Amino acid sequence: QRNFTGEKIELTFDEYIKLKDPSEEIMVSPTVGKETKFQVKKNKLVIVPKQKLAENTTYNISFRDAVQDINEGNPVFNLRLAFSTGDEIDSLSVSGNVYQLFKEEPPEKITVALYQADTFNIFNHQPTYFTRTDKKGNFTITNLKAGLYRIYAFDDKSKNLKVESKSERFGFLTKKFNPANKVDTLKIPLMQADARPIKITSIRNTTRTSSIRLNKAIDSVRVESEYQNYFIKYFGDQQNEIVFYGILEEQPLEDSLKINLHLQDSTGNKLDTIAYVKSVKVKTIKEKFTINFTPTQYDYQAGTITTTGNFNKLISSINTDSIYIQIDSTHFKAVEKKNISIDTLYHRIKLSADLKLPKTAKDSPTSNPILIFGKGAFVSIEQDSSKARNEVIRIEKEDALGSLSVDISTKEQNYILQLLNGKGEVLETKPNVKKHTFSFLNAQEYKLRIIIDRNGNKKWDPGNFEKSVEPESVIFYKTFDGKTSVPVRANWEVGPLLIKF
Structure with missing residues (x-):
């Protein structure tokens, strides 16, 4: 219908109907407000827009599976409605597919939206034109005017038509397109990436550590301070926390230490800021010192073993006399310090050593060497020791x-x-x-x-x-x-x- 001037939209069906999740299933584009009402009486559906309809605008309503017959609950197949408040009904369309970058399964019920203004921000603004994907990730947005558009997709869990990148998958294409030129093969990759600006949320000081908490995980941290020799920095349990250790015993006369922080996340967002850390005498519960290693891998071509692990406390010393490989009951191989590398920032450890096995050992499935960590092989900065651990190196027959x-x-x-x-x-x-x-x-x-x-x-x-x-x-x-x-x-x-x- 053209030149529509009504304040509500009324549809009449040939049998009694019921609605299923109308606020989720019925898509009105351009939007007419989140609080739009959907009312059913016998065989009639009445839509009362929250917002006044704009002049000279084509509206498209996709009912998806919302309208069903009252007896068996069968949805009306591919029910759509287009009308205009002006003389013309816009008839252009754009279609394509949304897919997950790192998964094979197609995403369902992903919102796909268009925008035109260069100042539009998917994290702050709501789109005018939008739809949702089907079970295969396919989408079509209809009743568009000619003009230049950009497109994006997101998993609108919050139902506010804005991308909440902390918890919602999203994807976007940067190239503009005009639906007047056939546009039906767009491919939008869906990913999970926290695009929020980096912010410091809290600073917690204890006797030996200061922890700077952030609102999100970061990729890199660089520190500038005249007091850099007074502390060691590393990430906490997750990369949204930076811990500074050792500021008590050699702390200078000043009450607080000034630190210049240069932070960057995976999306390229940066934060250059100043923080102040200090020692505060408080009682803390002493953690047990733990190191967890992954199963040891044997490289047949290189003739080496490799295992990686992580630790919860900084390592101050390694006793290589307590680390060795038992090849069999009579043959042993020492592990040297050069075989072990430590990444303090990420509290990771890696052990890689040569292990040349005779051909008979490779052919025998029972000939599995053992990587042995004796008690006290590693000593933490708080002088507690690691427990003994034996790791069988599984070597399959070639x-x-x-x-x-x-x-x-x-x-x-x-x-x-x-x-x-x-x-x-x-x-x-x-x-x-x-x-x-x-x-x-x-x-x-x-x-x-x-x-x-x-x-x-x-x-x-x-x-x-x-x-x-x-x-x-x-x-x-x-x-x-x-x-x-x-x-x-x-x-x-x-x-x-x-x-x-």
Whole structure:
């Protein structure tokens, strides 16, 4: 209908109806207000907009599964309504697909929205035109005027038509388009990235530590202070906390220590600020010193073992006399300090040592060396010692393992090839290789993933909406039948698989 002037919209059906989640299922675009009323009486549906309808505007109503027959609850299929408050009904449309960057499953009920103003901010403003995706992530926004638009998508859990990046997935495209030129293949990547500005939320001082808490996790921290020799900095249990240790015993005469902080998060947001920390004599409960290691991995090609771990207290000393590898009942190999590296900021530890095994040992499934950490192998900065721990190094028979080779065809300069297990965990990472073979693989399902590393920093970056930088692309290898899993069996040599992008 054209030149509509009514204050409510009334629809009549050929049988009695009922509504299911109308505020969720019925999409009115442009929006007419969150508190729009939907009323049913017998076979009539009345929509009372919260806001007055704008002049010379085309409205589109998508009912999705909201309108159902009263007896069996069957929804009216693909029910849509378009009307205009002016002389013309706009008829252009845009369509495409929303997909998850790091998952294969299509996202459901994702809000897809358009905006035109360059000053529009998806975190602060509500869109005029929007819709939701179907079960396959597909979407269509209809009844548009010609003009330049940008598009974004988000999981509107808060139902306020704004992106809450702390808890909602979102994605965006930076390039403008005009629906007057057929636009039906847009692909919007969905990701989780906290885009809020970095803020300090609290500073907590104790006798030996000062903790600066932030509103979100950060990627990097740089500290400038004339008192840098008085403390050691490291992240807390999560990367939204920076801990400064050791400011008590050698604290200068000043009551507080001035620290210049330079912080940056994964989206490129920065915070340069000043904080003051000090020692406050308070009673604290002393934590037990713990170090947790991952299962030790054996590299057949390099003839090395590797294990990584994390610790809850700073490590002050390592007793390598208490760390060694028992190859069998009569052969032992010492671990040296050069085999151990410590990252204080992230409280991580890595042990990597040579372990050349004779051929007979590799062939024997019962010949598993043991990595031994004796009691007191590690001593914390509070002088408590680590517990004893033995870690069996599992070495499979070579004929029980397989390999997977890859050929890459691309014009991209920087990219990252990743081998994943069936759970999606990254097992190996190889940057900028044209050919590669993943050898000595356990018999199981694997996945291959490519990250287009536009800035060459050897990690995935989520981009930044306010700087008009899209997230780096992620590509999964797919077989001819569309599957992403690649089986590797004992003694198999799979590939080479061609990945072209």
